[in-house]
Amino acid sequence: MEGDIVQAAKLIGAGLAAIGVFGGGIGVGLAALGATQAMGRNPDVAGTIQTNMILGFAFAEATSIYALVVALLILFVF
Amino acid sequence: MEAEKKSRWRWGVNRWIVLVLIVLNFIFARQFPPIAPHVQLPAEPIFPLTLPVVGEFVVTNTIIATLIADVVLFVLAFFVWRSIRRGNQILTGITGVVEALTDALFSLSESTAGKWGKSIFVWMATIVFLVLIVNWTELIPGVDSIGLFEADHIARPEECTFDSFYIGSLEIVSVGGEPACSAGVIPFVRVASTDLNFTIALAIISVAATQMIGIRALGVSYFTKFFNTKTLFTAPMFGVINFLVSLLEAILEFAKILSFGFRLFGNIFAGSILLFVVGTLAPVFLQSGVLLFEWFVGIIQAIVFGLLTLIFMSLATVSHSEEEGH
Numbered sequence: 001m002e003g004d005i006v007q008a009a010k011l012i013g014a015g016l017a018a019i020g021v022f023g024g025g026i027g028v029g030l031a032a033l034g035a036t037q038a039m040g041r042n043p044d045v046a047g048t049i050q051t052n053m054i055l056g057f058a059f060a061e062a063t064s065i066y067a068l069v070v071a072l073l074i075l076f077v078f
Numbered sequence: 079m080e081a082e083k084k085s086r087w088r089w090g091v092n093r094w095i096v097l098v099l100i101v102l103n104f105i106f107a108r109q110f111p112p113i114a115p116h117v118q119l120p121a122e123p124i125f126p127l128t129l130p131v132v133g134e135f136v137v138t139n140t141i142i143a144t145l146i147a148d149v150v151l152f153v154l155a156f157f158v159w160r161s162i163r164r165g166n167q168i169l170t171g172i173t174g175v176v177e178a179l180t181d182a183l184f185s186l187s188e189s190t191a192g193k194w195g196k197s198i199f200v201w202m203a204t205i206v207f208l209v210l211i212v213n214w215t216e217l218i219p220g221v222d223s224i225g226l227f228e229a230d231h232i233a234r235p236e237e238c239t240f241d242s243f244y245i246g247s248l249e250i251v252s253v254g255g256e257p258a259c260s261a262g263v264i265p266f267v268r269v270a271s272t273d274l275n276f277t278i279a280l281a282i283i284s285v286a287a288t289q290m291i292g293i294r295a296l297g298v299s300y301f302t303k304f305f306n307t308k309t310l311f312t313a314p315m316f317g318v319i320n321f322l323v324s325l326l327e328a329i330l331e332f333a334k335i336l337s338f339g340f341r342l343f344g345n346i347f348a349g350s351i352l353l354f355v356v357g358t359l360a361p362v363f364l365q366s367g368v369l370l371f372e373w374f375v376g377i378i379q380a381i382v383f384g385l386l387t388l389i390f391m392s393l394a395t396v397s398h399s400e401e402e403g404h
Contacts, residue, residue, distance in 0.1 A: 051186070054378065055382065058379075065341055065348070072348070
């Protein structure tokens with residue numbers, strides 16, 4: 001019975017920790033918004049804007065990846 | 079003559095090959111149902127090894143993957159070297175791809191870092207190539223799926239026997255219904271970026287190299303970035319704030335190590351778990367879509383790691399007092 005409670009608690013904890021992932025989706029969408037608007041205004045420098053957009057993706061995605069890593073840690077390590 | 083040879087290739091051949099492969103996939107998925115994956119965070123050990131200087135340690139499957147990536151890098155470098163020694167002006171094939179990537183990275187580092195672009199390019203390109211090849215090994219069939227058996231939950235050891243070569247489902251059910259033992263597959267080769275040792279080691283190397291380039295560019299006064307006592311006594315209020323901000327920058331360096339390591343680790347580990355799970359749930363066609371996404375994620379994460387290294391290094395070479403402006 002105790003083992004089941006621990007397993008259930010692990011699963012609930014992982015599910016709660018994964019809630020933080022949706023902030024990354026909003027962040028990536030905002031980065032894409034800024035990048036496409038800038039490209040629409042100034043198509044000549046589209047290459048530079050694209051590079052910086054990928055950089056912005058990585059930073060915005062990183063925080064949601066941290067939340068995912070916490071969920072995975074709860075599931076598989078503890 | 080060459081135009082005739084090229085138009086011999088019939089247009090519709092590829093789609094029939096794909097159709098045959100899908101049908102074969104369906105047949106095999108019915109014949110050998112897929113197994114539930116055994117996922118664990120630390121890398122699984124394969125065999126122990128004793129080296130003269132290092133001592134006793136255990137070779138894990140991510141070490142094998144890193145060695146394979148090293149061999150691939152050396153082979154690529156050998157091909158490019160041989161092609162240049164022959165005097166080819168235009169490199170074609172795989173060496174052309176390497177040349178295009180190197181050219182893009184070099185122009186990027188020259189435009190970002192200016193004078194220090196050449197030394198920063200060395201670090202950045204190495205990291206990009208290594209992480210790229212390591213990330214792309216998870217797309218090769220056989221990685222993460224071919225490996226050793228290990229029984230991990232043994233209830234009744236005397237009934238626990240299984241063949242050494244087995245494809246498909248893994249639970250050995252005895253007569254009473256409860257499994258005598260359940261086995262898991264330990265893959266021979268596991269993607270090296272899913273091991274925290276690899277990613278955090280690379281992050282520490284990157285941040286330490288950033289400090290080194292800062293010292294090379296600015297001398298010992300580079301450390302006034304972290305310990306800013308210049309305005310501490312001249313302008314009292316702002317001096318204290320500047321000092322505290324500079325201490326915060328020192329803490330930020332450690333946060334950078336964690337951020338680098340966990341960004342790469344999280345992306346690739348989550349991607350490999352996604353590949354396992356989708357391959358288990360719907361083994362027929364869906365895993366190909368996830369594979370395409372993982373190809374994309376692999377190249378993006380490699381470029382982002384290198385790009386962030388480039389940006390932090392070029393920030394380190396800029397003198398801090400120039401930004402003040404007063």
